[in-house]
Amino acid sequence: MISPLSSKMIRFSKKVEYALMALKFISASNPRLVTAREISDKVNIPYDLLSKILQRLKSEKILSSTQGTHGGYLLASSPDKIFLYEIMRAIDGDRALTECLISGKEGECGLEDSCSIKSPVTKLQKEVEELFKSKTISDFV
Amino acid sequence: MISPLSSKMIRFSKKVEYALMALKFISASNPRLVTAREISDKVNIPYDLLSKILQRLKSEKILSSTQGTHGGYLLASSPDKIFLYEIMRAIDGDRALTECLISGKEGECGLEDSCSIKSPVTKLQKEVEELFKSKTISDFV
DNA sequence: TTGAAAGCGGACTAATCAAGTCCTATTTAG
């Protein structure tokens, strides 16, 4: 009937949880360079998974990294400028309450023309976004 | 590492979207008794799926129903007393940002003891809940 | 009294997604 929905929003994926823990850890170690291995050990996150999460955060400019033997990660900006919303987006991509609100998927729903809830849901989506945009990793004491 | 997470929250499931549309429709037809078939036709929702959604809303006391030839559904209370949060809960069960915050699953996570984000996430969860508790189907103009 | 129209409800399937693993580069200090 409706094309299957591929987007989750607001329920944290494990990856996002791991990202938050990792970012907290890195933040607490500031300005020391921290390795994926160290975080994996201290916070008990599977190493391979964590690696990819950190790489992703790096590619999204939330972290900076140095390669090589004594490499590691650092926050790319101060903790109170790293917003939850951006972390979620970096890791899980664009998400929204409904399919039609995800950029790139507008019009894949099929009910969109006749949909009676799209407009109110759009408003609600904005409120949810505001909530997540208002939190930074500094709030994750 | 961590037991797989079985809870989604805040991304609406299609069922919740359908529920909202159906409730809007029933609300608009008030106080006429409305059948699942009629809603299915008018709103373009698969009949079988919709049936189960309505049944669920009924069993959760959000709708009332009458069986038999001229049966159908009615709102069990006024639209401004039917909260989004309750609809979501009726349909998808208990959900939360993280596994550890779902009643019945406390302690299934495995990281719970050492988790550095549980407390801030708990706070955030409350804010999210407040948001959904503040919306009723009257807000879904 | 019987049949059609409605609600009730479990079992099932197919597609999709999340979580985690594995493997192979590339970079760089010592």
Place this chain on the structure above:
DNA sequence: CTAAATAGGACTTGATTAGTCCGCTTTCAA
């Protein structure tokens, strides 16, 4: 030149979602 680190693609597994199917029960009216 090698060990330790980041980088990143391919893959597997299990869980979840969306949707279907089928049979039962209730009620009304012909």
